[in-house]
Amino acid sequence: MELTPALARLMQELEKLPGVGPKTAQRLAFYILSRPKEEILSLARAIIDVKERITTCRRCFNFSEEELCTICKDMSREQSTLCVVADPLDLMAVESSGAYKGLYHVLHGVISPLDGIGPEDLRIRELIERLKCEPIREVILALNPTVEGDATAHYIAELLKPFNLKLTQLAMGIPAGGDLNYADRMTIARALIGRREFSETAE
Amino acid sequence: MELTPALARLMQELEKLPGVGPKTAQRLAFYILSRPKEEILSLARAIIDVKERITTCRRCFNFSEEELCTICKDMSREQSTLCVVADPLDLMAVESSGAYKGLYHVLHGVISPLDGIGPEDLRIRELIERLKCEPIREVILALNPTVEGDATAHYIAELLKPFNLKLTQLAMGIPAGGDLNYADRMTIARALIGRREFSETAE
Numbered sequence: 001m002e003l004t005p006a007l008a009r010l011m012q013e014l015e016k017l018p019g020v021g022p023k024t025a026q027r028l029a030f031y032i033l034s035r036p037k038e039e040i041l042s043l044a045r046a047i048i049d050v051k052e053r054i055t056t057c058r059r060c061f062n063f064s065e066e067e068l069c070t071i072c073k074d075m076s077r078e079q080s081t082l083c084v085v086a087d088p089l090d091l092m093a094v095e096s097s098g099a100y101k102g103l104y105h106v107l108h109g110v111i112s113p114l115d116g117i118g119p120e121d122l123r124i125r126e127l128i129e130r131l132k133c134e135p136i137r138e139v140i141l142a143l144n145p146t147v148e149g150d151a152t153a154h155y156i157a158e159l160l161k162p163f164n165l166k167l168t169q170l171a172m173g174i175p176a177g178g179d180l181n182y183a184d185r186m187t188i189a190r191a192l193i194g195r196r197e198f199s200e201t202a203e
Numbered sequence: 204m205e206l207t208p209a210l211a212r213l214m215q216e217l218e219k220l221p222g223v224g225p226k227t228a229q230r231l232a233f234y235i236l237s238r239p240k241e242e243i244l245s246l247a248r249a250i251i252d253v254k255e256r257i258t259t260c261r262r263c264f265n266f267s268e269e270e271l272c273t274i275c276k277d278m279s280r281e282q283s284t285l286c287v288v289a290d291p292l293d294l295m296a297v298e299s300s301g302a303y304k305g306l307y308h309v310l311h312g313v314i315s316p317l318d319g320i321g322p323e324d325l326r327i328r329e330l331i332e333r334l335k336c337e338p339i340r341e342v343i344l345a346l347n348p349t350v351e352g353d354a355t356a357h358y359i360a361e362l363l364k365p366f367n368l369k370l371t372q373l374a375m376g377i378p379a380g381g382d383l384n385y386a387d388r389m390t391i392a393r394a395l396i397g398r399r400e401f402s403e404t405a406e
Contacts, residue, residue: 051244
């Protein structure tokens with residue numbers, strides 16, 4: 001039973017969002033109906049703005065509202081280190097650690113033959129171009145430790161051989177606050193391989 | 204860390220929605236960014252339309268895009284039975300059962316002193332007015348079996364005494380497909396009180 005055509009259409013649109021089923025769509029639609037008009041127009045405006053204003057940075061392919069993103073424009077960042085990530089969400093995750101002050105390169109995906117995504121669908125060619133003209137000395141491959149992430153990292157590592165670069169990847173091991181008892185075998189194995197000298201002061 | 208101002212503002216707006224935390228807001232915002240523009244404009248349009256087009260039916264206070272809602276306009280519905288519900292979602296639930304063909308009256312809430320909602324905040328006065336001029340013979344109080352719902356039902360029942368009406372409420376008992384073992388004591392007690400003659404053919 002539909003209450004009104006506008007409400008039915010809104011529920012239909014909301015159901016397209018990830019993780020939103022019919023009941024959630026109904027709840028959201030009724031919430032939207034119940035709020036003051038200005039509040040809802042502000043939500044609609046924010047949705048439209050994101051589509052109208054955001055493009056990708058022409059240098060690193062991070063999301064940006066200008067030709068160059070805030071990170072590329074920030075000349076106080078280390079210009080000799082480049083962190084390669086799969087997508088802008090991963091970039092945000094690395095940024096939120098506060099432990100990285102260099103530049104980024106966003107691939108916009110990983111190689112995944114099953115999904116029909118090959119190297120030419122990613123920003124790999126542009127990465128090579130950057131390395132030819134920018135004074136990069138270290139490339140950090142910060143890809144997820146999954147089959148696709150590893151394959152992409154290996155593919156890029158191969159392409160980067162001709163460049164005289166330090167090539168690194170994120171350390172793998174037990175997460176901070178994690179429990180050995182709940183860590184999977186692969187994580188423990190990688191933590192053992194990557195073990196380091198004990199130091200009294202945690203870094 | 205915020206990627207761009209527009210994206211940060213969208214996440215902020217999305218976080219206001221019920222059941223949406225920072226991570227879900229991020230996921231939804233990135234989904235919105237990744238979809239074709241027409242699809243997202245259509246979502247924004249649906250949100251705005253709901254606020255601009257929907258009002259309440261002047262007779263039953265159901266949501267409507269016209270002066271009278273689709274149910275009130277449908278003259279094939281029984282004009283002598285009135286089902287009183289707390290809100291349009293409950294109306295939808297009763298409608299979806301397909302077992303009711305009469306009219307509705309939407310209170311838009313229940314009496315709840317703790318939330319500062321008194322009888323004068325609900326469409327109770329309008330209900331009494333309707334009963335004075337419409338040929339209603341039965342009023343079904345279809346309010347939730349909660350403390351507030353019960354209090355509201357009793358309050359309305361008291362007001363309806365002067366009218367020569369059949370006053371009913373929904374049957375309470377074990378839900379269809381339910382399990383006695385998992386039913387709470389109150390539900391079992393009410394199912395026992397409301398027990399009826401065994402019939403071979405399920406109704």
